[in-house]
Amino acid sequence: xxxxxxxxxxxxxxxxxxxxxxxxxxxxxxxxxxxxxxxxxxxxxxxxxxxxxxxxxxxxxxxxxxxxxxxxxxxxxxxxxxxxxxxxxxxxxxxxxxxxxxxxxxxxxxxxxxxxxxxxxxxxxxxxxxxxxxxxxxxxxxxxxxxxxxxxxxxxxxxxxxxxxxxxxxxxxxxxxxxxxxxxxxxxxxxxxxxxxxxxxxxxxxxxxxxxxxxxxxxxxxxxxxxxxxxxxxxxxxxxxxxxxxxxxxxxxxxxxxxxxxxx
Amino acid sequence: xxxxxxxxxxxxxxxxxxxxxxxxxxxxxxxxxxxxxxxxxxxxxxxxxxxxxxxxxxxxxxxxxxxxxxxxxxxxxxxxxxxxxxxxxxxxxxxxxxxxxxxxxxxxxxxxxxxxxxxxxxxxxxxxxxxxxxxxxxxxxxxxxxxxxxxxxxxxxxxxxxxxxxxxxxxxxxxxxxxxxxxxxxxxxxxxxxxxxxxxxxxxxxxxxxxxxxxxxxxxxxxxxxxxxxxxxxxxxxxxxxxxxxxxxxxxxxxxxxxxxxxxxxxxxxxxxxxxxxxxxxxxxxxxxxxxxxxxxxxxxxxxxxxxxxxxxxxxxxxxxxxxxxxxxxxxxxxxxxxxxxxxxxxxxxxxxxxxxxxxxxxxxxxxxxxxxxxxxxxxxxxxxxxxxxxxxx
Numbered sequence: 204x205x206x207x208x209x210x211x212x213x214x215x216x217x218x219x220x221x222x223x224x225x226x227x228x229x230x231x232x233x234x235x236x237x238x239x240x241x242x243x244x245x246x247x248x249x250x251x252x253x254x255x256x257x258x259x260x261x262x263x264x265x266x267x268x269x270x271x272x273x274x275x276x277x278x279x280x281x282x283x284x285x286x287x288x289x290x291x292x293x294x295x296x297x298x299x300x301x302x303x304x305x306x307x308x309x310x311x312x313x314x315x316x317x318x319x320x321x322x323x324x325x326x327x328x329x330x331x332x333x334x335x336x337x338x339x340x341x342x343x344x345x346x347x348x349x350x351x352x353x354x355x356x357x358x359x360x361x362x363x364x365x366x367x368x369x370x371x372x373x374x375x376x377x378x379x380x381x382x383x384x385x386x387x388x389x390x391x392x393x394x395x396x397x398x399x400x401x402x403x404x405x406x407x408x409x410x411x412x413x414x415x416x417x418x419x420x421x422x423x424x425x426x427x428x429x430x431x432x433x434x435x436x437x438x439x440x441x442x443x444x445x446x447x448x449x450x451x452x453x454x455x456x457x458x459x460x461x462x463x464x465x466x467x
Numbered sequence: 468x469x470x471x472x473x474x475x476x477x478x479x480x481x482x483x484x485x486x487x488x489x490x491x492x493x494x495x496x497x498x499x500x501x502x503x504x505x506x507x508x509x510x511x512x513x514x515x516x517x518x519x520x521x522x523x524x525x526x527x528x529x530x531x532x533x534x535x536x537x538x539x540x541x542x543x544x545x546x547x548x549x550x551x552x553x554x555x556x557x558x559x560x561x562x563x564x565x566x567x568x569x570x571x572x573x574x575x576x577x578x579x580x581x582x583x584x585x586x587x588x589x590x591x592x593x594x595x596x597x598x599x600x601x602x603x604x605x606x607x608x609x610x611x612x613x614x615x616x617x618x619x620x621x622x623x624x625x626x627x628x629x630x631x632x633x634x635x636x637x638x639x640x641x642x643x644x645x646x647x648x649x650x651x652x653x654x655x656x657x658x659x660x661x662x663x664x665x666x667x668x669x670x671x672x673x674x675x676x677x678x679x680x681x682x683x684x685x686x687x688x689x690x691x692x693x694x695x696x697x698x699x700x701x702x703x704x705x706x707x708x709x710x711x712x713x714x715x716x717x718x719x720x721x722x723x724x725x726x727x728x729x730x731x732x733x734x735x736x737x738x739x740x741x742x743x744x745x746x747x748x749x750x751x752x753x754x755x756x757x758x759x760x761x762x763x764x765x766x767x768x769x770x771x772x773x774x775x776x777x778x779x780x781x782x783x784x785x786x787x788x789x790x791x792x793x794x795x796x797x798x799x800x801x802x803x804x805x806x807x808x809x810x811x812x813x814x815x816x817x818x819x820x821x822x823x824x825x826x827x828x829x830x831x832x833x834x835x836x837x838x839x840x841x842x843x844x845x846x847x848x849x850x851x852x853x854x855x856x857x858x859x860x861x
Binding site: 274297303309313325328 | 753758759761762763764766769778781
């Protein structure tokens with residue numbers, strides 16, 4: 204992937220190691236039928252920490268973060284988000300989804316609603332916020348992602364990069380404590396990747412807890428406190444971006460890095 | 468056809484079409500207009516109707532047949548038609564119509580019998596009541612069709628109007644004389660069956676379609692069973708069951724109105740068909756829409772009501788209206804259990820000896836009424852589709 208953002212001037216870490224962890228994954232296992240897609244995945248993510256998850260396709264990185272807000276269910280192990288353990292209890296699920304925002308590879312904006320309605324729907328109906336307040340909040344976030352002038356349009360009228368920025372604003376309107384990004388730039392044309400990454404860097408500067416599945420190594424170097432490398436459903440290696448990229452310890456990570464670098 | 472393609476290809480080679488080569492525009496050459504002979508009316512005629520001697524012959528032969536047919540129908544329906552006949556105490560004197568020998572329409576049968584066709588055996592001096600009901604129904608359709616009236620109050624308007632129609636038809640209060648249901652008939656029966664039928668079948672269909680995709684096995688099985696059972700039998704057999712078998716299961720003395728039984732059969736039948744149409748729409752939505760709604764923390768009903776159904780129903784407007792139109796006409800099947808709808812009334816109107824043999828005129832009249840309602844539905848759905856899918860425009 205292209206190193207759209209220059210490495211070097213990183214964003215200062217906001218991770219609070221003293222506070223209770225934001226997310227705990229403890230020996231999480233998942234199968235699709237007989238295929239073992241997550242094998243004993245254990246991760247602990249501190250509040251305010253920014254984690255980039257990378258790995259070859261099919262390595263289970265998307266599945267891992269989709270388990271965190273239970274778009275996928277795991278079969279073994281324990282997932283605790285913001286102090287709440289994920290279970291079949293619907294109330295705990297609702298509580299978790301309110302606190303966890305998600306941005307998808309394919310944006311998944313609601314095409315029949317305007318940009319503003321996309322942003323205010325959940326705050327009004329899930330957070331029970333008065334409409335005027337929700338709209339003011341939405342406009343505030345749309346300004347932060349630099350597209351307030353598009354508020355009255357429909358998603359189909361926007362470019363891919365703009366749509367993804369709206370998707371980020373929509374998730375932020377729920378005032379989540381944790382943000383999940385599932386390959387947010389993979390469906391974008393190269394010239395639009397930067398505008399989305401800039402938005403995410405801006406978000407990182409606010410101290411948000413972020414988990415991001417991406418191949419944007421420049422982004423990882425700039426904002427990540429930790430990079431987690433996954434392969435075949437396992438966490439193979441993890442550490443600060445610089446040491447991980449410069450001194451890969453495992454053969455698998457070396458192969459992966461050489462593959463993504465060769466592409467450019 | 469192959470002649471035509473050949474012609475077009477040859478035309479290009481001969482330089483009849485614009486010769487703007489790809490890339491010409493980028494180099495700044497102003498786009499030229501296509502030659503008149505290939506785009507204008509003359510060009511169209513030449514390409515489509517007179518492209519070869521065979522096409523020319525076909526065009527002329529068809530034009531001749533169309534003109535003959537038009538002249539024939541106009542002289543039958545208007546020029547030679549008889550619009551009224553004298554009515555004496557012995558009944559209608561239809562000799563003038565008989566003398567036409569089929570060369571002209573006998574619209575006198577409509578002039579004489581239109582009230583019977585529209586209102587059936589409803590007491591003659593009370594005909595204003597079903598007439599008012601028909602107007603109320605039409606008013607209800609018009610109001611419901613306008614998007615600016617699409618709010619909660621519309622449900623109330625429907626409830627009030629339907630109650631008013633019930634009061635008008637039955638009477639027995641407010642100084643209106645009581646008219647038993649057996650005497651209702653004509654267009655108003657068709658509208659009652661169609662309106663109540665679709666008004667109840669549609670919500671039922673949405674619930675069944677959602678149920679069929681439910682993760683709860685009991686609900687899913689129930690919905691699948693309902694759809695497959697009802698869809699697997701003809702409407703006629705359901706109507707028979709409703710009219711003949713159902714009363715056998717009721718205790719003595721309990722009697723459910725025959726019209727109501729037919730109405731329930733129609734609702735169940737239409738519900739099963741509409742459910743499959745709605746399910747098609749639900750399946751056309753991408754999984755991402757469900758996931759995005761879930762990730763935002765919306766509840767099942769919020770997700771369904773705000774995200775899934777609005778998109779799914781928009782997608783299926785054409786097949787939905789197709790089914791609506793089909794059911795509007797299928798209500799005429801109630802004639803087999805002796806309910807007096809528009810078509811049955813028309814059929815009965817020409818049983819009288821004086822009017823026998825004038826079925827064509829009566830069926831054209833009934834057909835026209837059906838057509839007006841169905842065509843209005845079709846036109847409206849096209850507008851609605853364009854309007855609701857505005858967001859897909861770029």
